[in-house]
Amino acid sequence: MRLAERMAGIGSESAFEAAARARALEETGGSVIHLEIGEPDFDTPAHVRAAAQRALDEGWTHYGPFMGLPALREAIAADATARKGFAVAPDRVAVVPGGKPVMFFALLALAQAGDEVVYPDPGFPIYDSMVRYVGATPRPYLITQERDFRVDLDELTGLVTDRTRLLIINSPANPTGGVFTRSDVERIAELALRFPDLTVLADEIYGRIVHDGEHVSIASLPGLPERTIVLDGFSKTYAMTGWRMGYAILPEALVEPFGKLIINSVSCVSSFSQVAAVEALTGPQDDVDAMVREFRARRDLVVAGLNGIPGIECAVPAGAFYVFPRVSRTGIGGAEFADRLLDEAGVCVLAGGSFGRAGADHVRISYANSRENLTTAIERIAAFVGRLAG
Numbered sequence: 001m002r003l004a005e006r007m008a009g010i011g012s013e014s015a016f017e018a019a020a021r022a023r024a025l026e027e028t029g030g031s032v033i034h035l036e037i038g039e040p041d042f043d044t045p046a047h048v049r050a051a052a053q054r055a056l057d058e059g060w061t062h063y064g065p066f067m068g069l070p071a072l073r074e075a076i077a078a079d080a081t082a083r084k085g086f087a088v089a090p091d092r093v094a095v096v097p098g099g100k101p102v103m104f105f106a107l108l109a110l111a112q113a114g115d116e117v118v119y120p121d122p123g124f125p126i127y128d129s130m131v132r133y134v135g136a137t138p139r140p141y142l143i144t145q146e147r148d149f150r151v152d153l154d155e156l157t158g159l160v161t162d163r164t165r166l167l168i169i170n171s172p173a174n175p176t177g178g179v180f181t182r183s184d185v186e187r188i189a190e191l192a193l194r195f196p197d198l199t200v201l202a203d204e205i206y207g208r209i210v211h212d213g214e215h216v217s218i219a220s221l222p223g224l225p226e227r228t229i230v231l232d233g234f235s236k237t238y239a240m241t242g243w244r245m246g247y248a249i250l251p252e253a254l255v256e257p258f259g260k261l262i263i264n265s266v267s268c269v270s271s272f273s274q275v276a277a278v279e280a281l282t283g284p285q286d287d288v289d290a291m292v293r294e295f296r297a298r299r300d301l302v303v304a305g306l307n308g309i310p311g312i313e314c315a316v317p318a319g320a321f322y323v324f325p326r327v328s329r330t331g332i333g334g335a336e337f338a339d340r341l342l343d344e345a346g347v348c349v350l351a352g353g354s355f356g357r358a359g360a361d362h363v364r365i366s367y368a369n370s371r372e373n374l375t376t377a378i379e380r381i382a383a384f385v386g387r388l389a390g
Helices: 005-009 014-027 046-057 070-084 100-110 125-133 153-159 182-193 252-265 271-282 286-307 334-345 371-389
Strands: 093-096 116-121 137-142 164-170 199-203 228-233 246-249 363-366
Touching (some): 014 334, 100 164, 100 199, 125 137, 164 182, 334 371
16 A cells, blocks of 8 residues: 655654553563553543533533633633733634644644754654654754753754744653743743744643643733644643543634634544633642652652662653663663663663653653552663663
8 A cells, every 4th residue: 555655754642652562561461560651640620620520421522612611711811921921812712532633633734845943852753753644854953961950042043943833842851841930931032022933832731740840821821822733631730641631722723723623633522621721720628738748758769769770860851750861881782772671671661762862862651659558660671771881
């Protein structure tokens, strides 16, 4: 079968591939500690699940409005206005099945052959994959451990040109856990405003999971609400990954294009899931606060444990639930480290190079697992590295 040429450039997401390898190993009797998937290990809060059950019983099982239920768009607008620091109108909100459609729709609406898209390296692999798929030119900017996994603003300034249609920023970040400072965000905003045809895509899916510093939405800065697509959702904050609940906050000029793309692709998000999402935003937030506290404790455990292993350097991430340690001083790179760690020690992590060339000497470890399992994983990693040294 002949595939369209554009399929040659499309990538994948290594977390799902690694998880499949790990499950295959488990099926043969192997013991595996899963630290690969970017998914909270907590259950969706009980009051949110109960709202979905009530919605099903009440008949919320039919098509809804393509941009989302009015009640949910209003709840998102109110929550974003309170938490992100800029006024959000419900008619600027588009509800979609997860965060990826926001990325894809932004690129489909704005970028084509001859246009450039600037995005982080290392960064979420779908950025690069979708940029190539739509035929735009990728322009990655480096995120390095030496800069606390923050952007080099001088480098970024040199990458953005009149051909740049979309600038993607992600803070708190996957895979590094880095968080941009207010000064970083202000400088990025100043840069964006110099180019009238440039739009910012602000991936804020981890915006509630901040351990140190603060999350600053670029859309809260003067001149940026009409230049920024804010991506957010319920997967990370409310442990609702399987519900596929994401949303975009849009400039007015992109509301109609996003609506057309939704109609032509996903039609709408399931109605009972949206009723549950209203409850997530408007109901008690105790579970979210408890989850973030636990993630911080796990972060501290993992960072201390990894830094106690000769050859591993692990910076302290300020947000999300990942660490991105450099492992090259063990004598092997990130890809070999991840492969052998799974096969020889039963710990599944991701090669840092899966997130961009700048991550080649790193691995990504998700600490969305119990402290007991994380402690065991550290012990296994230490033994594995010890064998390498021996």
